[in-house]
Every structure is written in C-alpha cells, then in structure tokens.
Amino acid sequence: MLRFILIVATFVAVEGHGDATFSKRNDPLPDLVAFWPLNNKHFLDDISDNQNHATDPWNNVTLTYKTYRSCTVYEFRGNPSSYLVFPNNGNDFDTRRSTTTMAWVCPYGNPVPIFYFDPTLNDKGVQISQVITGGAPSGLSASVKFTKRDGIPPVTPLEKEIPALNTWYHLAVVYDYENGMGHLYLNGNLESAPFEGEIATQYDAQAGAALLPQEWFNGSITCIQIYNRTLTEAEIKAAI
Ligand SMILES: *[C@@H]1O[C@H](CO)[C@@H](O)[C@H](O)[C@H]1NC(C)=O
Ligand SMILES: *[C@@H]1O[C@H](CO)[C@@H](O)[C@H](O)[C@H]1NC(C)=O
Ligand SMILES: *[C@@H]1O[C@H](CO)[C@@H](O)[C@H](O)[C@H]1NC(C)=O
Numbered sequence: 001m002l003r004f005i006l007i008v009a010t011f012v013a014v015e016g017h018g019d020a021t022f023s024k025r026n027d028p029l030p031d032l033v034a035f036w037p038l039n040n041k042h043f044l045d046d047i048s049d050n051q052n053h054a055t056d057p058w059n060n061v062t063l064t065y066k067t068y069r070s071c072t073v074y075e076f077r078g079n080p081s082s083y084l085v086f087p088n089n090g091n092d093f094d095t096r097r098s099t100t101t102m103a104w105v106c107p108y109g110n111p112v113p114i115f116y117f118d119p120t121l122n123d124k125g126v127q128i129s130q131v132i133t134g135g136a137p138s139g140l141s142a143s144v145k146f147t148k149r150d151g152i153p154p155v156t157p158l159e160k161e162i163p164a165l166n167t168w169y170h171l172a173v174v175y176d177y178e179n180g181m182g183h184l185y186l187n188g189n190l191e192s193a194p195f196e197g198e199i200a201t202q203y204d205a206q207a208g209a210a211l212l213p214q215e216w217f218n219g220s221i222t223c224i225q226i227y228n229r230t231l232t233e234a235e236i237k238a239a240i
Contacts, residue, residue: 078218
C-alpha cells in the first residue's frame with residue numbers, strides 16, 4: 001500500500017513539474033514582476049501578474065499619439081503635477097538582488113529624474129535620470145544611480161550620452177547580484193560598474209516630477225518593465 005502511494009505521489013510530482021516546464025516555455029521572459037505598457041490599450045495598467053496599476057494623482061500626464069513611434073505614449077509636461085506613481089504593493093517589484101528595468105524615453109530637454117524608487121528620493125533604489133553632459137550632441141546623458149539597501153558605500157552612477165532630443169531611445173538598467181556588476185544599456189550600448197550588495201527597491205516607484213530636489217521631466221515615456229533577474233543583451237533586445 002505504501003509503495004502504491006509513493007508511486008502515485010511520484011507520478012503527481014512528475015506531472016506537476018511537467019506543467020511548470022510547459023508554462024515556462026510558453027512565457028517569453030519569466031521573472032517579469034511589473035509591466036506598464038503605457039499605451040491606449042492598457043493605459044496605466046500593470047499587465048504582469050502583480051497588477052500594480054499606476055496612478056496619475058493630478059491627472060496631468062497625457063496619453064498622446066506619436067507618429068514617429070506609431071503608437072500611443074504618455075507625455076509628461078515638465079511641471080510639479082505631471083507624474084505617475086507605481087505602487088509597490090506587497091513589495092511585488094522589490095528586486096533587491098538581480099534586476100532589470102527598462103523603458104522607452106523621448107526627452108524634450110531638461111535634466112531630471114525619469115523613473116525612480118522612493119518618491120521622496122531619500123533612498124532611490126534604482127534612479128534613472130537625465131544629467132547635463134558638456135560634449136553630448138543633446139547636451140544630456142542618461143544616468144542610473146543604484147542605491148544599496150544599507151546605503152554604504154555610495155555607488156558611482158553610470159552615464160551614457162543621449163543621441164538627440166525629441167528622439168526615442170531605449171534604456172535598460174541591470175544589476176547582477178552574483179557578479180556584483182551594474183549595467184546601463186542605451187540603445188544596446190553598454191556601460192558597466194562593479195559594486196556589491198542588495199539594492200533599495202522596496203519602495204513605490206515614480207516617473208516624471210520629483211519632490212526633492214524639485215525637478216520635472218518634460219518628454220514622453222512608454223513601456224516600462226521590471227524583471228527580477230539579470231537579462232542578457234539578447235533578452236533585452238527581445239523584450240524591447
Ligand atoms: C516642454 O517641451 C515642449 C516641447 O519642446 C515645450 O513646448 C514646452 O514649453 C516644454 N515645457 C516646459 C515646462 O519646459
Ligand atoms: C497641469 O499642467 C498644466 C500645463 O503645464 C498646468 O497649467 C496646470 O496648472 C497643471 N494642473 C495642475 C492640477 O497642477
Ligand atoms: C526576486 O528573487 C529573489 C531570489 O533571487 C527572491 O528572494 C525575491 O523574493 C524575488 N522578488 C520578487 C519581487 O519576486
């Protein structure tokens with residue numbers, strides 16, 4: 001009798017494992033913990049299983065049709081009421097170890113935070129922004145600051161020049177806990193820096209206006225995705 005139960009249990013276990021493998025194979029990229037397409041099909045919805053839908057507190061971020069990307073995107077107006085909040089309910093996108101965050105961005109001009117954890121900007125987690133760079137044709141670089149859970153030591157930000165204003169670029173920021181390497185990909189080009197530790201991604205995230213310092217993004221953003229692991233360059237290209 002015991003042997004029979006064991007055989008049944010083994011069969012059920014093998015079946016269960018088979019199902020898991022099958023569903024994983026059908027899922028193009030597993031470990032997706034947040035996905036806001038930010039278009040006229042899904043609006044502010046998070047279409048990952050976690051469903052942490054974004055909110056537009058002042059109703060001052062606008063769904064806009066952009067001919068050069070032949071799709072709809074959200075446009076930020078460069079003022080303090082123009083921002084989106086991404087609630088990290090149950091720490092669903094707390095990717096404290098390895099992480100990949102990506103988005104499409106079209107800047108109209110100013111150096112500002114684009115997408116960041118912790119709306120107070122005290123702890124930041126992963127802060128994606130634009131900073132002024134003397135030599136760049138656009139005058140701006142995309143930048144990522146990773147902040148460690150314990151904050152110590154500070155991590156040197158990674159920067160990559162933005163080709164031009166009013167032009168879309170794709171940004172992916174990656175942290176690999178196993179190798180202790182942070183990466184910034186701008187249109188697939190890579191900058192990297194070493195650091196070790198867990199990153200402070202336990203907060204809500206925000207895009208657009210920031211409170212401290214008071215800076216607000218003027219431009220468009222679409223298709224923000226967060227994964228709980230290090231994507232390879234090929235996987236990033238597929239996810240784009
Ligand atoms: C944002 O950019 C647009 C397009 O370049 C410009 O017309 C507008 O004045 C800018 N807004 C702010 C607040 O800078
Ligand atoms: C929304 O943005 C517009 C245009 O920049 C501005 O005039 C208006 O005051 C903003 N609305 C709120 C509620 O702040
Ligand atoms: C991400 O993966 C780590 C294991 O590497 C796990 O401990 C953590 O709970 C995961 N976080 C989310 C938000 O899925």
